[in-house]
Amino acid sequence: MKKEDKEGYQINTSAIKRLCVGPFQVNAYIVKCRRTSVGFIIDPGGEEDRIISLAAREHIDVRYILNTHGHVDHVLGNEALKKAFNAETCMHETDDDLFARSRTGIAAARELGFPPPAPADRRLKEGDIIQAGDLSVHVIHTPGHTPGSVCYLLSGNLFTGDTLFVGAIGRTDLIGGSFETLLDSLKTRLLPLSGDTIVWPGHDYGETPTSTLAREKEENPYITDFILSQ
Numbered sequence: 001m002k003k004e005d006k007e008g009y010q011i012n013t014s015a016i017k018r019l020c021v022g023p024f025q026v027n028a029y030i031v032k033c034r035r036t037s038v039g040f041i042i043d044p045g046g047e048e049d050r051i052i053s054l055a056a057r058e059h060i061d062v063r064y065i066l067n068t069h070g071h072v073d074h075v076l077g078n079e080a081l082k083k084a085f086n087a088e089t090c091m092h093e094t095d096d097d098l099f100a101r102s103r104t105g106i107a108a109a110r111e112l113g114f115p116p117p118a119p120a121d122r123r124l125k126e127g128d129i130i131q132a133g134d135l136s137v138h139v140i141h142t143p144g145h146t147p148g149s150v151c152y153l154l155s156g157n158l159f160t161g162d163t164l165f166v167g168a169i170g171r172t173d174l175i176g177g178s179f180e181t182l183l184d185s186l187k188t189r190l191l192p193l194s195g196d197t198i199v200w201p202g203h204d205y206g207e208t209p210t211s212t213l214a215r216e217k218e219e220n221p222y223i224t225d226f227i228l229s230q
């Protein structure tokens, strides 16, 4: 399922490719509809040139840039890629307000030495569906890591950002974070999904780059100890 090439790890399941990019080593995913070649990029956290050349090599007509949340490391490449592909940036409305439009969020990004995200072109809500060729991406609002974190579900593939990692969960000590809220999101929004759903996390912090919800239910200590044992 996994092979390494000069672009770093490249995973082929249907048409999903992963590049680990930027100063914070974020997993950027490039996804393409095989029939129409229309596609989107999830969390371009920097190294836009690598992303652009991969998209060009795969002949992907990139229409959307989907951010799982508003943290600066996940949005660093937004503007360059938006320009390169004439694509729309998409973020949950709550994180768009907090990180791109509020004084606190903008100051937080600058403190880290990065520009804050530009306001999203398309503000997302729970239940929205983004259509890219034959691909229907469902927006699942999973607050906790940030108040406007979302997971993107694409027919059995779940892009979890910093909500769920392989064997761990995202930090909840940053602006707007809440451990209880994150546990509740996992319990009510993600765990009810099919066990064979593939988890594509926002960082490669686990033993393997991807996982399944069934495996996380067995092995992820935050799920076994704080949710399933309650």
Ligand SMILES: [Zn+2]
Residues within 6 Å of the ligand: 069, 071, 145, 162, 170
């Ligand atoms: Zn984050």
Ligand SMILES: [Zn+2]
Residues within 6 Å of the ligand: 026, 071, 073, 074, 162, 202, 203
């Ligand atoms: Zn992150």
